[in-house]
Amino acid sequence: MMNKTIVYLLYFTLYAIILLFFGKSGYKQTKNTRDFFVAGNRLGLIASIFTFSATWFSAASMQGVTGTLFSYGYNTVLYAVVPWFLGAAFLVVLASKLKQYDILTVPEYFYLRYNSKRLQAMAGILIVFNYIFYIIIQIRGFGIVISQLLDVNYIFAIILVYLFIIYTTFGGLFSVAKTDSLNIVLTAIGTILAAFIVLRDIGGLTLMHEGAELINTRPFSSFLKPTEQGALLDPFAKGQLPAFLTFTSFFGWGLGLAANPQYAIRIISAKNTKTAVKMICYSVFFLAFLYIGLVIIGIGGRVLQPTIQSIESVDEVFPYLINNVIYSSFSGLILMSITAAAISTANSQLLVAASGFTYDIYKNLFNPKIPEDKFLNFNRIFIFIAGTVSVLLAINPPDSLLVFGGYIWGFFSSTFLLPLYGGLFWKKATREGAIASFIVGLITISFFMIRTIFFEGNNTMVHPAFPGVIASTLTFYFVSKYFYNKGRG
């Protein structure tokens, strides 16, 4: 049998060549800023579904959800997947109105709706920070896989990420969308194959559940405490994760998705409202099938190996299973699919981060008349720098991709949600209300996040986004109402 590393290297090389080919064709189509940021507002349904799904299905899904299912069981579906899908319903509402505005970025909508360059720039700053931090998640996901795959050092592995993320982002949204189609197909094949192999090895769904119900070990040796028998099949993991935390995670994951510029930008880039709405509905169905696959891999993987001794975090579970527990000639392909999920999200986020800095901050405040070609090159320089910063920060990454990701999404729900939806659906929404809710939401979630991370740790009962959204909602309502009435009086 051929050496594992050589098999993986072959897959990796093949993937790299195909990715370079797909990415290149996007370059040629990009003529101006509109092409670069929103693919000329002319993406059709299939391309939109591919890029929407690929952006959604990231390392937080592939590795975070699978590893958390492995550790906590079915509770993960309520903690992350259900809130995401509910958030997508909000996106449909957003799509029904947002395309009335001729915008290239979400913060530009804030400028048009509230006539505030300051709010546009504030939103741009938050986008830059949030996405740089979120890209760390993807780089860590990628790094874990590559270091397993090619048996190389983690730091060397994350530096490889440059080649892919930066290359695919340089070509703008056309390049991102084209490589996304390759990546999501690869991700889907990998997920289905892995789920199929797990089920085959266990002997079916019933045996999987019967086996999972008996498990009472630690998922890995450094895990906080052993799994209580039956907890993997309990909706609330027999109290391992508080029910209220599961419920309030909707305010981070669900509403964070609803207010997230990486999805709003795909509504803008779709060729019309009908395409945007169909994109969201069909993508969620498609993703639902992939998550069923992850449930089988996570819980089934636990049945096949109740404790993994050699790993430190939930995010290493999936790569470990593929490389050891269910190793087959398909393992290289499945591991590449995890990489594809990370890259296809990171490049989308890097592009939105670039627009936040170059368009919403620099062009908006300092240089509105910058020529097109200079502006596009400026974007590429930013992409290079932001990618570098993310890689450097990923050298010392967070412990859990899924928990960390929920906090970052919480920043979007606490700041963007009210100005975005409130502005579209409430005519009394004012600039003062929008700015105040943005600032109050930001301060509130920052405070509760710091409290959770440094003082409560695993004992936390409430997701930090919950107080953040409540505070920004009340502020938005009362401040807007006050200034609206004052303006009329």
Place this chain on the structure above:
Amino acid sequence: MLHILGLPLKTLIIVGGLFILSAFAPLFTAYILKNKKGKWNDE
């Protein structure tokens, strides 16, 4: 406790039910909005 495919009925209803409902939530929302509006703004 009743099990279906080895999964407790309570989990099947809570987790499975919410999973399916939430997966259909965007479609339901689109259906309601479309009926209310008649057609999308740019149609």
